[in-house]
Amino acid sequence: MTETMPSTPARPDGGPFRHELYPYRGEEQFLSGTLEYIHEALEADEAVVVAVPEDKTSLLRGELADEPAVTFVNATTAGSNPGRHIAAWSAWMNQRGEGGRPVRGIGETAWRQARSAAHLSELRYHEWLMNRAFARSSTWSMLCPYDAADEDQDALRSLSRCHPQIRREGQYAPNEDYLSGNEYSFDALAAPCDPFQELSYTHGDLAAIRSKVAQCAADAGVPEDRLPKLAVSVTEIATNSIRHGGGHGTLRIWAQDATFLCEFRDSGYIPDAMTGRSRPEANQIGGRGLWLVHQLCDLVEIRSTPDRGTTIRLHMDAPQR
Amino acid sequence: MRSVRALATLDEVELGDHVCWRVDPADAFADARSYVADGALYGDKLVIIGSLGTVAVQRDRLPTASVILDLPHLADPDVMLAAVRREASAAVREGFRSVRVLAEQTPLAEPGGAEELLARELKLEEFASESGAIVVCAFRAAQWEASTLEQATCVHPQEMGTRAARPAFRMFSTGTDSWGVDGVVDSECAAAFNAAVRAVMRRTPMVKLRFDAVEMIDAAGMRALVDAARHLPERRIVVEGANEIVRLCWGLAGYATADVPVVMAA
Structure with a gap:
C-alpha cells in the first residue's frame, strides 16, 4: 500500500540538474567511477564536493592528493535526519560555486546504517526531492554511488526510481525506472505501536501538549537535554494544525524500538513538498516551523494529501536504559 | 529580588x-477592603487611582492620609505616573513604609486604547520595580476584550487568581530600559508578546530583554520579537541570558x- 504526495512540477528527465545513480560493486569500481566523474569535472574547470562515508573518503583522498578543486565534507555534520540534507547540500554547493562556477557533488548515503525502515524510506524520499530542490540548477550535478554488492535488487530498484539518470561504464543515460511524475510513492506509515496515548487539541492547548509530551518522552528514555527540542517541535506542528489544519488535530504518542514518536493528524494540506527543507532568510515572513522541526528531531515523516489531510510523525531517539 | 508568581489573595502582596x-x-x-486594611497594618499610604475606592471601600473607612486620584486627565499615563510618584515621595516624607496603589483600569474608547493601556501598565511596572511600592491593577473582565486583557496580564509579574489564569509569559521591569521575560513565548501568546x-x-x-527565565520561544514568538523591533526605525533589542534551545x-x-535589529547575546 502506498500514499502519494504531489510536488512542484519537474521535467521527465529531471531538468537541467543532472542527478545520476551509480551502482558499483567493490572499492575498485567505486574508485573508477567516482574518479572518472571528478576528472570530467576538473577538465571542465568545475568544482567538486564529496560527501561519502569515511572509508570511501580515505580512498579518494589517496588518489587525489591535494587537488584544490575538490572539497571533502563530513556528511555526518548535517545529522541523520534526511530532512536536513537538501539544505546542507545547497550550502556546500553554493560555497564552492561562487561566481557561477559549475559544481559537481558526490554523495553516498550509508544505506546499511539506516536506523529503521522509516529512516530508509525518508532517505529515498530525500533523493527524489533533490530533483525538485535543484531542478533549476543548470550548473550543478550530482553523482550518487550505491554499493550494489549485496544483490538486493528491490533496494536498488527503489533507489533507482529517485534518480533521473544512471551511470554505467563511464556513461550516464536516462533512467527508465525514474519516478518522473509529480507524485512520490511513499511507503505507508507503520501502525502506531501499542500502547499509545492519544489526545485532541485546539487553540489554547499548546501548554498541555508540551506537558504531556515531556512527561511521556521522559518516561520513554529521551535524554533530558533533548526535551526542549521536542517541546519546540511539537509546538510548531500543533500550531500548524491550529492555524492551517482546520483549527484542531489529534496527537498520538508512543515508544518503539528505542524511538519516541509523536504523530499529529489534522485536515490541512501541505502543497509544497519542499516546505521546511530550505534554510530561511532573515526577512522571510513565515516557513520556519517545519524547518525548525527538521533541524531539531531525529526523523520527520510527512504525509499530506488534499483529501486525507496531513500526518506528521516526529521521531526522537530514546536510548534503552 | 522581585518574584514572579501567582497570588491566592491580595493578603500575599509584597513590596x-x-x-x-x-x-x-x-x-x-x-x-x-482587606488590601486597604493591610495597608494600615503595615504602615503603607493608600493611593487609589480611579473610582474603585468609592465602590469597594466607603470613603469614611479609608485610613487617614489616603489619596484618591480620580481625575479625567489621569488618562494620560505620564500625568498619572507623575501624580503617583508625587504621592510616593510625600509618603516617604510622612513616615510611611511605602505606597500601596490600587488602580482600577477602565477600557479606553479611542483607537489604540490597548496600546495606551500597555504603556500605562509598563509605567506602573517600572514605578513598582524602582520604588518598591505595591501596585494592584484591577480589571473587571466583562468590560474588556479578551485579547486586550491577555496583553495587560502579561506585563504584570504577579497575578491573582487560579492556575488557569496564568499567562504563558510575563514581562517585567528589571531596571532602566531593561525588561525580564518569564515563561514560554509561543504562537498563542505571540501577539501579546509583540504588543x-x-x-x-x-x-x-x-532595550535590553533578560531571557533567563524563558523556557522556549517558537517561530511565531521569534517573529513577534523581530517585528516589534522593526516596527519603528532605528530601534534595537539586545536579548541576554537566553538558554541553549x-x-x-x-x-x-x-x-x-x-x-x-535584535541581537541574541551570549
Missing part, C-alpha cells in the same frame, strides 16, 4: 509587587544576522 487582579464580580471587591515589546520600544531606541532556534531561524 515591589505589580499585581494583575481580574475582579470577580461576586466578590464585590471584598479583597480590596508588549512594541510598547517598550516606543519609549527608547535600545532559545539561542539554537534563533540561529536556525535565520535571525542571527546584522540585518535583524
Whole structure:
C-alpha cells in the first residue's frame, strides 16, 4: 500500500540538474567511477564536493592528493535526519560555486546504517526531492554511488526510481525506472505501536501538549537535554494544525524500538513538498516551523494529501536504559 | 529580588509587587477592603487611582492620609505616573513604609486604547520595580476584550487568581530600559508578546530583554520579537541570558544576522 504526495512540477528527465545513480560493486569500481566523474569535472574547470562515508573518503583522498578543486565534507555534520540534507547540500554547493562556477557533488548515503525502515524510506524520499530542490540548477550535478554488492535488487530498484539518470561504464543515460511524475510513492506509515496515548487539541492547548509530551518522552528514555527540542517541535506542528489544519488535530504518542514518536493528524494540506527543507532568510515572513522541526528531531515523516489531510510523525531517539 | 508568581489573595502582596487582579464580580471587591486594611497594618499610604475606592471601600473607612486620584486627565499615563510618584515621595516624607496603589483600569474608547493601556501598565511596572511600592491593577473582565486583557496580564509579574489564569509569559521591569521575560513565548501568546515589546520600544531606541527565565520561544514568538523591533526605525533589542534551545532556534531561524535589529547575546 502506498500514499502519494504531489510536488512542484519537474521535467521527465529531471531538468537541467543532472542527478545520476551509480551502482558499483567493490572499492575498485567505486574508485573508477567516482574518479572518472571528478576528472570530467576538473577538465571542465568545475568544482567538486564529496560527501561519502569515511572509508570511501580515505580512498579518494589517496588518489587525489591535494587537488584544490575538490572539497571533502563530513556528511555526518548535517545529522541523520534526511530532512536536513537538501539544505546542507545547497550550502556546500553554493560555497564552492561562487561566481557561477559549475559544481559537481558526490554523495553516498550509508544505506546499511539506516536506523529503521522509516529512516530508509525518508532517505529515498530525500533523493527524489533533490530533483525538485535543484531542478533549476543548470550548473550543478550530482553523482550518487550505491554499493550494489549485496544483490538486493528491490533496494536498488527503489533507489533507482529517485534518480533521473544512471551511470554505467563511464556513461550516464536516462533512467527508465525514474519516478518522473509529480507524485512520490511513499511507503505507508507503520501502525502506531501499542500502547499509545492519544489526545485532541485546539487553540489554547499548546501548554498541555508540551506537558504531556515531556512527561511521556521522559518516561520513554529521551535524554533530558533533548526535551526542549521536542517541546519546540511539537509546538510548531500543533500550531500548524491550529492555524492551517482546520483549527484542531489529534496527537498520538508512543515508544518503539528505542524511538519516541509523536504523530499529529489534522485536515490541512501541505502543497509544497519542499516546505521546511530550505534554510530561511532573515526577512522571510513565515516557513520556519517545519524547518525548525527538521533541524531539531531525529526523523520527520510527512504525509499530506488534499483529501486525507496531513500526518506528521516526529521521531526522537530514546536510548534503552 | 522581585518574584514572579501567582497570588491566592491580595493578603500575599509584597513590596515591589505589580499585581494583575481580574475582579470577580461576586466578590464585590471584598479583597480590596482587606488590601486597604493591610495597608494600615503595615504602615503603607493608600493611593487609589480611579473610582474603585468609592465602590469597594466607603470613603469614611479609608485610613487617614489616603489619596484618591480620580481625575479625567489621569488618562494620560505620564500625568498619572507623575501624580503617583508625587504621592510616593510625600509618603516617604510622612513616615510611611511605602505606597500601596490600587488602580482600577477602565477600557479606553479611542483607537489604540490597548496600546495606551500597555504603556500605562509598563509605567506602573517600572514605578513598582524602582520604588518598591505595591501596585494592584484591577480589571473587571466583562468590560474588556479578551485579547486586550491577555496583553495587560502579561506585563504584570504577579497575578491573582487560579492556575488557569496564568499567562504563558510575563514581562517585567528589571531596571532602566531593561525588561525580564518569564515563561514560554509561543504562537498563542505571540501577539501579546509583540504588543508588549512594541510598547517598550516606543519609549527608547535600545532595550535590553533578560531571557533567563524563558523556557522556549517558537517561530511565531521569534517573529513577534523581530517585528516589534522593526516596527519603528532605528530601534534595537539586545536579548541576554537566553538558554541553549532559545539561542539554537534563533540561529536556525535565520535571525542571527546584522540585518535583524535584535541581537541574541551570549
